[in-house]
Amino acid sequence: MYLAIREIRFAKVRYSLIAAIMLLVAFLVLFVTGLAQGLAYDNAASIQNMNATHFIMEKDSNHRFTRSQIKEQELTQAEAIVGQNNVQPLGVRMTTVTAEAATLKLDVTLLAVKPEGWLMPSVIEGNTLTMKSEGQVLVDDKLKDSGIRIGTVIVDQTSGMKWTVSGFVTQQSFSHSPAVFLSERDWQQLQLLSSTRPGVSGMDTDKAYSAIAIHADKAQVEHLAAALPDAEIVTKSAAVSAIPGYKEEQGSLKMMIAFLFVISAFVLAVFFYVITIQKSSQFGILKAIGTRTTYLLRSVTLQVLFICAGSLIISVLLVLGVKAMLPSGMPFQLDASTLAISCGAFLVMSLAGSLFSVWKVARIDALDAIGRTAA
Known part of the structure; x- marks a missing residue:
């Protein structure tokens, strides 16, 4: 540890540049991770917040709520x-609504639940729905943000139904x-109106x-699967993954995060490998005077840990600062567990990138290094 810290203090500019690059990469990794988690939650918050373990859906609906119909x-x-x-x-139905006496159109998702059931979310302002609510x-x-207030009347563009907020x-x-x-x-009234609108024929008007x-x-679950042959039992996670665009969006973001981890490991590996080559003579002299190879390897590894840990601490503070300044509508989430996992993965990838330098130090021959120094 003494050698690692002393060398960092001696070559401040060199190691500061490496730390700055690692700081930027770590900040980017954490910020994209927060965006990925925020987008995932924004895409499926209603379903994820439901206190359910499974959903019964129509068979061959591809686990999608909007394609399923259960009697x-x-x-x-x-x-x-x-x-x-x-x-x-x-x-569940996706539709477009307008506020009465306004021209603004809003894309929303209608979710029909029992007013006093356990799917009903908590109300933060106004009055909740009751069994008598209509x-x-x-x-x-x-x-x-779109001007909707308590008492605003919204109109469903498809069925023409009106509701008061x-x-x-x-x-x-x-x-x-x-x-x-x-x-x-x-919901049942909406289904009935949809079945009788022009251009729709033969639609089942039973409760669905x-x-x-x-x-x-x-x-x-096994009993239900046997008793309902025309339906399938879907886990909550599978239902969330089947929401349109969810898997594609998350797949792209996770691939970006994976590439950023690989890039950070590669950048660190190149920098430390070049530095190790430049210090081959010094490592050789240290070996010649009796310094153990394990001590030198530990010194290189500690340098990587110090730089990565310092960069991570600053990047975490920067990300938390940026998060506090983001507008409320920005889908960004970075909880403690995700932050810890991301930081741990970053440290592991950085240590993996330092293996090239460790391998180079282990292969340095003291006599060859002294010979090159003398020459």
Whole structure:
């Protein structure tokens, strides 16, 4: 450790440049990781926040809520197997709404739930929906930026239905669109109006939902799968992954993060390898006077750790500072566990990049190094 610290203090400019480069790469890695996590949450916040273990969906719907249609008799069967308190119907429809007496169009996702069921989110402002609620909805607070207020009447462009905003919820979105929660009664009316609109024929007017949210253990899931041959039991994670654009978006961002990790390891490896070659003579002399190779290897490894740890600490502070300045609508999340994992992975990749330097130091021959110095 003495040799590692003394050398860093002696060549401040050289190691400061390496640290600056590592700082920028670490900041970029953490910032892109925060964006990836924020986008993932913004894409599926409503589903992720639901206290359900599985969803019952129509077979061959590709696990997508908007392609699934579950009948009321399947809901009754699920209640008999899992228990009425562990089953909740769910309707999902993406649509466009306008505020009455306004021309602004808003893309939203309608989510139909039982007003007093466990799928209903907590209200942060206004009044929640009750079993007697009709023509009232809860909306995500992001719609405040579009001028939506409590008491605002919104109109569904497809069916022509009107709802009055009775309250706001927070962090509720689906496929990057704000969520609008309506009662089960309004959902059935919406289904009926959709089935009778011009150009639509032969649509089933029986009670139907997009999915059924359940609390179930493994045995109950197997029982449900056997009892509902025309449906499939989907885990919450699988349902989230099937949201349009979710896997593609996350795949691209995760590939960027992986490349940034590899680039950081490569950059560190090149810098330290060049420095090691320049110090071959000094390493040879140290070996000739009896310094153990393991001591030199430990010194190189500690230098990498010091520089990476210092760069990471500063980059974490910078990311947290930038996060505090970002607008509220920016999808950015970086929780403590993700931050710790990212920093740990960065340190591991940096140490992996230093293996070239360690290998070079181990192969230095003291006599050859002294001979080159003498020449």
